[in-house]
Amino acid sequence: MRARMADLGSALAPVAAGMGVMAAAAAVLVPVLSSGPAVPHDPPLPSPPRAASAAPAAAGCTEANAAESLRPSSADGDAVKRIKKAGRLVVGVDQNSYRWGYRDPDNPRNLIGFDIDLAKAIAKDILGPDPDIVYRAIPTNQRIDAVKQRKVDMVVRTMTINCERKEDVAFSTAYFKAGQQVLAPKRSSIDAFDDSLRGKKICTAKGSTGEQELDGESHGATVMTVPNQLDCLVRLQLGEADAVVTDSALAAGQAAQDPAVELKGEPFSTDLYGVAMNKEDEDLVRRVNKVLEDYRAGGADSPWTTAYDKWLKADLPGVSGPPAPQYSD
Template identity: 60%
Template sequence: MRGWGGVAGTAAAVALTAALLPGLAGDDRQDPRADDRAAGGAVAAQPAKAAKADQEECETPEASLRPSATASGDGVQRIRDREPQRLIVGVDQNSFQWGYRNPLTGKLEGFDIDLARAIAGEILGDESKVVFRSIPTSERIPALEDKRVDMVVRTMTINCERIEQVAFSTEYFTGDQAVLAPEGSDITGFDESLDGKRVCTAEGSTGQGALEEGGYGADVKLAPNQLDCLVRVQLGKADAVVTDNALAAGQAAQDPSMKLVGTLNRPEPYGVAMNIDDHDLVRRVNKLLEDYRKDGRWQDAYQEWLADDMPGIDGPPAPKYKD
């Protein structure tokens, strides 16, 4: 895959095609319950929700339940009792290097996809027993609340607001918000250069919150998924993208005419999200992540998917647990 990612013309076409595809799901099979909403559609702007958790009670939102290899309850049993027995995971299919559909093979690939398969192996003893469901950014939490998916593995930031709605694993990667703009743009980062500019970000993302809280004067445009924003810039309908730096690096690899021009320097921990009541499932995922860090699988996945465009990361973030 290194060959196609660096070719600007092909990459732009791939980005446009991927963003306009309807949601797909499955272990490379169609899931009939998948969200069939086209990823390229626009959505009405909505204000980001105010944080619900009291800051004094939320100093370490990334602290999770301690791992267990034997925890069993409603969450694990729901998965094991399903016919056919499958883990249903909400993912992105448009984020190059994280969760994307390889245009040459049609298969879902990336850092998050590898992790989801490993979780299926931990819970069901078989990494192939997983169904992937394409979930727009704004639908991640509703899909977990309604139990349309068992978990979301989709570069999802753990924060004080979200832990009031869903449960998270320990942190498996650390991101930051970034500005992605075309080469030659006068946009320089999270500053006054965004004033009056059409800046696209995904609805319900931490990028939306960063733009609305920052007072930069940007004309914020919301889209269902972050790759839709890249397409809008390519079509001249937006001036820049705000998204996680991990995703922005992938977009810049897809389209070398784009460049990262600034970050917030505010670390954002990524976690596997689950229904807030699935404590047993959280413990099982944390056991997998504990092993994933120790046995080298995290580092292998990093080298395969991320090291070329996000170099210099020595290892996974250390887990934090609740007392």
């Protein structure tokens, strides 16, 4: 498995609890996505011809059907052929989300985590054994632009599927279910996503589902936004924020890094993570959905369960399995 990291700057990965998380996390404030090509010294990814049948638009999208995607297929269409011709898969990822996509403390040049394992499975299916993967570290608020501008072939980065985003990008079927939750110091008077937030400073990532939820109801809190969710943990540790609103899965990872904070209350939304792709790449959406079918298959012996047990179970126990896929055609 060959993997390269482009535009990762000098940021460091989060580290496990008790290993100086604030010092390590502070380094991630360095911007990590430039406007340059996907790989240094390589030409920009070419824009393929418009597909004859594009992925469904968000027209008619509702909360009930937002997670619907195209039925799986292993056929090679224009997008898959383009990736094979390039000989590499360019994937937008996170390098700062503990257990999901972060730098290996034992080898900081490597990215590891649940999302990274999924990206590897997709690359192997398309490119065969030992695929060449280029990882691009992308801030939360640049995920959609990276897909639309073809800086990446896809984004695998704890990205919640919703109707607003489906106006701009296509999603695979859901591969994980989480929900928005509050993270705050254990000593805090904040109880949950309720009026205990009144008068507090709440941090969330720009362009995140957390920001959308807080736009709808802030419970009297002042909201600050940052490029990445881990930046919020830094703000919390520095006393610049009183709490964080983020996905429960990400919050659990941050709580595992810092024993002084904990999740407050229960998740107050349902968030389904999907792989984001360009809306013109219908065949790639179907191919990723085929990979996800295989990834889920086998129950307790499935690759999905293996990845969950390895990366998430210790900090996010009780997840019985992946969400069932929903198809639109």
